[in-house]
Amino acid sequence: MPLGSSRLNARIFRPYAVLWIVAAAIIGLFVLLRVVVDGLENRLGARLADASQQAQLEIDSLTSAHAALLEWIVLDGAAYVREADLDPVLAHLMYNPTASGIDRVVLLDQDRQLLLALDAMTTLPGGRIIGYSQLDSLPSADLSLASFSRETGSAGVLSALVGSADTQPYLVTARALPGGGTALTATTLERLSTRVSEASGVDLVIYNGPGYAVASTLPGWGVEDLRGTFTVDAWTYFGVLAAPARSNANGTLPLELNGREYRVRYVPLVAQGRTVGLLGLIVPVRYAVALALTASDTPLFLAFAFAASLVVLGGVYITVNLLRPVVTALSEEYAKSSAILTSIADGVIVRGADGSIVLANEAAQTLLSVGHAFDPSPLDAFAALCPDGECAEIEVSIGSRVISVSGAPLRSPEGGASGTVLILRDVTARVLTERTKDSFLSQIGHELRTPLTGILGFADALTRGGERLNPEMRDRAVSAIAEQSNLLAEMIDRIIDLAAVESGGLSLRLDELDLAELAGELLADWRGQLLDGGLAAHFSAEPPSIPLRGDRRRLRTALDQLLNNALRFSPDGGDLFVSVTAGESFATLRVQDSGVGISADDLPHVFERFFRGEPLDRQGNPVDVRGVGQGLYLVRAIVQAHGGTVSVESQPGVGSTFTLRLPLVGPSAP
Amino acid sequence: MGDGNLTWLIVEDDGAIQAVLEMMCDLWGNPHITLKDGRQAMEYLSQPELAAPLPDIALIDIRIPGPWGHLVSARLRQHPQIKDIGVILMTAYELEDKDEAQYLAESGADALIHKPLPSMDELYALAHQVVEQRRGQSH
Numbered sequence: 001m002p003l004g005s006s007r008l009n010a011r012i013f014r015p016y017a018v019l020w021i022v023a024a025a026i027i028g029l030f031v032l033l034r035v036v037v038d039g040l041e042n043r044l045g046a047r048l049a050d051a052s053q054q055a056q057l058e059i060d061s062l063t064s065a066h067a068a069l070l071e072w073i074v075l076d077g078a079a080y081v082r083e084a085d086l087d088p089v090l091a092h093l094m095y096n097p098t099a100s101g102i103d104r105v106v107l108l109d110q111d112r113q114l115l116l117a118l119d120a121m122t123t124l125p126g127g128r129i130i131g132y133s134q135l136d137s138l139p140s141a142d143l144s145l146a147s148f149s150r151e152t153g154s155a156g157v158l159s160a161l162v163g164s165a166d167t168q169p170y171l172v173t174a175r176a177l178p179g180g181g182t183a184l185t186a187t188t189l190e191r192l193s194t195r196v197s198e199a200s201g202v203d204l205v206i207y208n209g210p211g212y213a214v215a216s217t218l219p220g221w222g223v224e225d226l227r228g229t230f231t232v233d234a235w236t237y238f239g240v241l242a243a244p245a246r247s248n249a250n251g252t253l254p255l256e257l258n259g260r261e262y263r264v265r266y267v268p269l270v271a272q273g274r275t276v277g278l279l280g281l282i283v284p285v286r287y288a289v290a291l292a293l294t295a296s297d298t299p300l301f302l303a304f305a306f307a308a309s310l311v312v313l314g315g316v317y318i319t320v321n322l323l324r325p326v327v328t329a330l331s332e333e334y335a336k337s338s339a340i341l342t343s344i345a346d347g348v349i350v351r352g353a354d355g356s357i358v359l360a361n362e363a364a365q366t367l368l369s370v371g372h373a374f375d376p377s378p379l380d381a382f383a384a385l386c387p388d389g390e391c392a393e394i395e396v397s398i399g400s401r402v403i404s405v406s407g408a409p410l411r412s413p414e415g416g417a418s419g420t421v422l423i424l425r426d427v428t429a430r431v432l433t434e435r436t437k438d439s440f441l442s443q444i445g446h447e448l449r450t451p452l453t454g455i456l457g458f459a460d461a462l463t464r465g466g467e468r469l470n471p472e473m474r475d476r477a478v479s480a481i482a483e484q485s486n487l488l489a490e491m492i493d494r495i496i497d498l499a500a501v502e503s504g505g506l507s508l509r510l511d512e513l514d515l516a517e518l519a520g521e522l523l524a525d526w527r528g529q530l531l532d533g534g535l536a537a538h539f540s541a542e543p544p545s546i547p548l549r550g551d552r553r554r555l556r557t558a559l560d561q562l563l564n565n566a567l568r569f570s571p572d573g574g575d576l577f578v579s580v581t582a583g584e585s586f587a588t589l590r591v592q593d594s595g596v597g598i599s600a601d602d603l604p605h606v607f608e609r610f611f612r613g614e615p616l617d618r619q620g621n622p623v624d625v626r627g628v629g630q631g632l633y634l635v636r637a638i639v640q641a642h643g644g645t646v647s648v649e650s651q652p653g654v655g656s657t658f659t660l661r662l663p664l665v666g667p668s669a670p
Numbered sequence: 671m672g673d674g675n676l677t678w679l680i681v682e683d684d685g686a687i688q689a690v691l692e693m694m695c696d697l698w699g700n701p702h703i704t705l706k707d708g709r710q711a712m713e714y715l716s717q718p719e720l721a722a723p724l725p726d727i728a729l730i731d732i733r734i735p736g737p738w739g740h741l742v743s744a745r746l747r748q749h750p751q752i753k754d755i756g757v758i759l760m761t762a763y764e765l766e767d768k769d770e771a772q773y774l775a776e777s778g779a780d781a782l783i784h785k786p787l788p789s790m791d792e793l794y795a796l797a798h799q800v801v802e803q804r805r806g807q808s809h
Binding site: 445447449451453458465468473477483484487571 | 684686687689690691693694696697698699733735762763764785786787789790791
């Protein structure tokens with residue numbers, strides 16, 4: 001079946017389908033984004049958790065270096081420090097491999113007077129100091145280092161973050177010297193944060209208390225920026241220090257800087273077992289991810305999902321609308337051509353070059369079906385007669401039917417023959433009619449020639465009879481000529497009547513007549529012929545006179561025909577009953593013979609033009625059916641023109657009864 | 671049987687044509703035997719000993735009730751007494767040449783004429799011609 005555009009519309013363009021798509025798209029996007037967002041958050045959280053471990057390890061490594069250097073100073077250098085003979089101390093520092101990452105070493109006496117201050121120490125990756133500068137006095141900003149030394153116990157090691165973003169901030173470790181005084185090692189937070197950042201793979205920011213940050217590795221963030229931007233409130237600061245696991249489920253918090261989205265994980269900064277500050281580990285979030293992450297907070301998310309759905313649906317809608325005219329046009333074109341192919345009364349068949357059936361419309365399938373099976377083999381006869389496929393109206397017989405086949409070669413776009421298009425038409429009726437008409441004309445010719453033969457023969461006899469022609473013979477010839485001429489005239493009338501019936505109807509010449517009288521007279525005329533044929537005629541009329549309005553000549557013709565048939569189809573003779581009766585408004589004329597009868601198959605067709613039955617006599621031999629099957633056709637036409645009806649009952653081998661019902665008042669006015 | 675005297679066997683179902691042929695025979699002074707259909711003709715031919723006069727020429731309509739004229743003719747050709755007489759078939763139908771030839775072959779008739787019949791004189795002449803041809807063949 002062709003796919004109609006309406007069905008396409010129903011399938012594709014139903015409004016509720018759009019609603020379902022919208023709903024499904026929103027839910028789908030919601031779930032998808034939820035999964036993606038959770039996944040991203042988890043990955044960010046995991047990365048920061050890993051980074052925090054790396055960071056602590058790096059800090060531990062640095063503070064270990066501090067401790068190791070202080071240990072050496074206390075154990076090996078204490079005596080020199082006490083005696084303020086610092087050259088050996090310097091020499092040791094120059095060659096000791098444990099000073100990696102230490103920027104400054106300060107030695108104070110018990111009065112916190114500066115003994116030695118080494119700054120800007122340069123170390124090899126292994127820790128050996130290869131350069132330094134010696135300060136005569138500590139910069140005022142670094143006095144905090146001195147004050148820090150007071151907190152140091154006599155034996156303990158203590159770390160702290162000293163200084164602020166304005167000054168140089170340090171991670172400082174201090175140890176009391178035997179006999180008084182303090183040794184301090186310090187690493188700038190710049191170095192510390194760089195090392196920790198490199199080790200952990202993330203950027204970081206360092207706080208030494210609630211408020212501004214003191215260091216950050218984020219590129220482009222100088223001291224000034226730190227002050228304005230990186231702040232941490234006391235709640236967060238002490239909260240993290242009290243319970244490092246706090247923050248959200250992933251241990252991360254959102255952070256927005258300069259319009260960009262970050263995730264930050266706060267961890268305590270622990271040095272020498274003591275929490276000295278807060279470390280913020282930071283990862284940036286990519287733009288699209290940031291959008292998704294931002295949007296994952298409903299109702300923002302819903303807005304985002306809706307917008308995304310609109311974009312997707314908009315795309316679908318535009319695509320569908322761009323395609324719809326094309327699809328509609330194509331499907332309409334297809335529907336149109338298949339409707340044409342289907343409704344066309346002629347069969348259309350496309351055969352491939354190999355003879356296979358590529359296409360056959362319904363009419364073709366019906367024409368080529370024997371029973372219910374489609375059988376295209378009769379087309380082979382066409383192909384045999386017409387090898388190049390271009391032939392017109394070749395008649396092919398299929399069973400009792402005749403199909404006219406016309407063909408044209410089918411050219412491929414390249415011009416080669418790719419098959420044949422065949423047009424099939426059932427011409428059975430036409431062929432039969434032609435045959436019947438031929439037979440009809442031949443029969444008419446025969447019938448007309450018969451009386452003509454008599455007329456010409458008798459005329460010839462009268463002309464050339466000579467002396468043997470006596471008056472008795474002359475009378476016989478003249479009356480025979482008159483009789484045959486009348487017969488000829490009747491035949492011609494009948495042919496004209498048939499032509500009139502064919503071209504729209506008989507025009508009757510109406511008269512007041514007595515049907516009983518007319519039937520009686522006619523039967524009397526026939527009595528001799530009937531007797532010759534072995535038929536005993538019985539006539540009855542009740543009442544004896546039945547006046548009605550009718551066409552005398554036509555009614556005689558009709559009754560003539562019935563009597564003629566009775567005679568022809570009673571080859572063994574028998575009884576013939578002709579009765580005329582009258583009811584209130586109809587007269588009934590009945591002709592009943594005891595002839596061969598009419599088979600049940602033939603019975604419905606006897607009044608059709610050109611129909612000739614194939615009756616058998618009582619011995620089973622075919623009865624010679626003369627005529628061309630128009631007698632009863634004319635009878636029916638005459639009776640119908642009178643406003644009457646004709647019917648037949650028959651039983652093969654028993655006989656037939658024809659019944660004419662005629663209105664007494666004649667035909668009703670047209 | 672003299673020069674002009676032939677005995678005619680007429681097989682024709684139409685009363686008027688029968689009558690005209692009989693009248694022609696009467697005018698020629700020729701005797702005639704008339705049979706009205708195939709059944710009567712076959713009955714006549716089935717007699718082993720035909721009553722006199724025996725026909726010299728048969729004029730047989732093809733399209734007659736009962737066995738058709740060409741079959742009657744074929745039967746006639748088997749009758750010992752009259753198998754060599756002249757036979758003329760008649761028809762009112764238009765026949766194609768091949769059908770005509772087939773009728774002649776099957777029937778053994780000497781000629782086939784179409785209705786309306788030729789004039790009296792022509793028919794007379796044809797009958798004599800056929801009879802003489804037959805006699806020429808049989809002697």
